[in-house]
Amino acid sequence: MSTPTAHATLRGVTRIYPSLVHALGPVDLDLRQGEFFSVVGPSGCGKSTLLDVLAGLSAPTSGTIAFEGRPVNGVPDGVGVVFQEDSSFAWLNVQDNVAFGLRRAGMEAAEIKRRVEYALGFMGLRDFATAFPAQLSGGMRQRVCIARTLVMQPRLILLDEPFGALDQQTRLLMGDELLRLWRETGATVMLITHALDEAAMLSDRVGVMSSRPGCFIDLAVTDWPRARDSRIVSDPAFGLLTARLWSSLRAESMKAIGRVA
Amino acid sequence: MTRWIDNLAILLALLGLWYLAWWQAGDSAITPPVQTLKFALYLLGSADFWPHVWATVLAFLYALAISAVLGITLGLVLGLHRFSGEVFEPILASFYTIPKVTLYPLMLLIFGLGLSAKVAFGVIHGMIPVTLFTLAAVKNIPGVLTRTARALRLSPRQTALHVLMPAVLPEIISGLRIGFALTFLGVLIGEMFASQRGLGFLIINGINQHDVARTTAVIVIVVTAAVLANGALLRLDRHARHDV
Numbered sequence: 165m166s167t168p169t170a171h172a173t174l175r176g177v178t179r180i181y182p183s184l185v186h187a188l189g190p191v192d193l194d195l196r197q198g199e200f201f202s203v204v205g206p207s208g209c210g211k212s213t214l215l216d217v218l219a220g221l222s223a224p225t226s227g228t229i230a231f232e233g234r235p236v237n238g239v240p241d242g243v244g245v246v247f248q249e250d251s252s253f254a255w256l257n258v259q260d261n262v263a264f265g266l267r268r269a270g271m272e273a274a275e276i277k278r279r280v281e282y283a284l285g286f287m288g289l290r291d292f293a294t295a296f297p298a299q300l301s302g303g304m305r306q307r308v309c310i311a312r313t314l315v316m317q318p319r320l321i322l323l324d325e326p327f328g329a330l331d332q333q334t335r336l337l338m339g340d341e342l343l344r345l346w347r348e349t350g351a352t353v354m355l356i357t358h359a360l361d362e363a364a365m366l367s368d369r370v371g372v373m374s375s376r377p378g379c380f381i382d383l384a385v386t387d388w389p390r391a392r393d394s395r396i397v398s399d400p401a402f403g404l405l406t407a408r409l410w411s412s413l414r415a416e417s418m419k420a421i422g423r424v425a
Numbered sequence: 426m427t428r429w430i431d432n433l434a435i436l437l438a439l440l441g442l443w444y445l446a447w448w449q450a451g452d453s454a455i456t457p458p459v460q461t462l463k464f465a466l467y468l469l470g471s472a473d474f475w476p477h478v479w480a481t482v483l484a485f486l487y488a489l490a491i492s493a494v495l496g497i498t499l500g501l502v503l504g505l506h507r508f509s510g511e512v513f514e515p516i517l518a519s520f521y522t523i524p525k526v527t528l529y530p531l532m533l534l535i536f537g538l539g540l541s542a543k544v545a546f547g548v549i550h551g552m553i554p555v556t557l558f559t560l561a562a563v564k565n566i567p568g569v570l571t572r573t574a575r576a577l578r579l580s581p582r583q584t585a586l587h588v589l590m591p592a593v594l595p596e597i598i599s600g601l602r603i604g605f606a607l608t609f610l611g612v613l614i615g616e617m618f619a620s621q622r623g624l625g626f627l628i629i630n631g632i633n634q635h636d637v638a639r640t641t642a643v644i645v646i647v648v649t650a651a652v653l654a655n656g657a658l659l660r661l662d663r664h665a666r667h668d669v
Contacts, residue, residue, distance in 0.1 A: 245576040247576075249569040251570060251572070255595075
């Protein structure tokens with residue numbers, strides 16, 4: 165199964181919580197170098213658990229996880245995570261939020277300044293550099309969190325429903341920004357989302373998860389060109405893909421809300 | 426600008442109420458504003474007055490320092506150790522609501538007359554809010570902040586110093602603000618009942634000797650100092666929250 169270009173691999177990964185809730189797996193997955201991979205699944209299916217174990221934020225109950233060929237034990241260097249909840253630091257202004265990780269890593273000031281300025285410009289935050297999170301909208305705060313991850317120059321970016329709390333228009337535009345970020349950095353991206361259209365619009369491949377315990381039940385390849393944006397939603401192939409994802413997911417979603425398909 | 430006008434309006438309203446109280450109760454209970462202010466200025470200029478101020482300030486500073494150190498330490502311990510927190514929080518909260526004046530005879534027997542009783546009385550008033558605020562702050566740290574710290578590969582020490590501490594600081598400052606006011610209250614009450622020195626003593630002594638002018642003037646001085654201090658702390662509080 166393992167391909168020479170696999171950037172991260174999961175083999176037989178399960179996660180069972182101390183409460184004996186079987187949340188995940190077994191899951192096998194190869195994330196290819198530089199691909200945009202999305203995970204969709206019914207609520208409570210273990211999508212976030214999958215991200216947590218891949219990021220090294222929690223250990224799997226069984227199975228192995230490797231990033232760039234080395235086993236994952238704690239968050240590896242080169243992995244960046246963006247969470248669903250607002251994780252901006254309320255006591256720091258925007259530029260200090262963005263510089264936070266670099267300062268803790270002890271990078272020299274000139275390089276921090278250069279990277280922060282680039283990230284602020286890239287995420288459209290330059291005019292808000294000295295603003296505090298309380299003065300920003302939810303979308304802007306999430307941009308701050310993305311910029312804070314971006315400056316670390318991660319080679320694998322994991323996003324856990326980062327636009328879940330945003331309105332539909334903002335989500336589409338943030339999707340464009342994410343594509344731009346993915347193209348410019350060349351990083352591998354894994355996006356957890358509950359929005360099928362978001363997954364269909366952004367990804368090279370979409371993994372569909374079953375209801376708990378979450379396993380992959382379908383892998384859809386989109387064949388979009390690398391230079392794409394949200395206008396792809398008017399492509400007939402986008403409609404077909406979204407329909408396919410929904411037909412894979414419908415029965416599982418009904419299980420998740422306690423109905424028989 | 427509007428805030429300035431608001432403050433002026435409040436000041437005028439208070440002066441109005443003061444006149445009304447004087448008009449109703451008469452010279453035997455309260456002196457009117459201008460007369461009181463003159464007497465207050467005379468007191469502030471007299472050498473006999475300042476030893477009482479320093480006695481109160483000294484007791485207050487001791488009590489505040491003890492309230493802050495014990496309150497923050499206890500709050501951190503109870504907040505970090507979930508089980509002890511769950512056991513002690515309701516106990517502290519109910520202790521907070523009992524009228525602590527009833528404990529005063531007990532405190533006197535334990536500490537005797539003088540500075541230590543005043544300080545102890547200030548501490549039992551001021552420490553609990555500091556503890557409760559600190560405990561709540563630690564308990565309510567959003568989990569995503571510690572997850573972010575781990576995702577950014579921070580060491581435990583960096584996490585404590587650069588994430589947890591700044592996250593709880595605004596709440597602790599709010600607790601200190603409440604604790605400040607209550608510690609002051611406790612010290613003044615202590616001075617009223619068990620001291621021959623201090624502003625609380627001057628107030629109760631003025632009442633006992635029916636020296637209405639002195640009593641009213643000291644009350645005005647104490648209230649003004651408390652309001653100014655609270656205003657300054659409120660500013661610090663807002664600043665720490667980046668509430669602009």
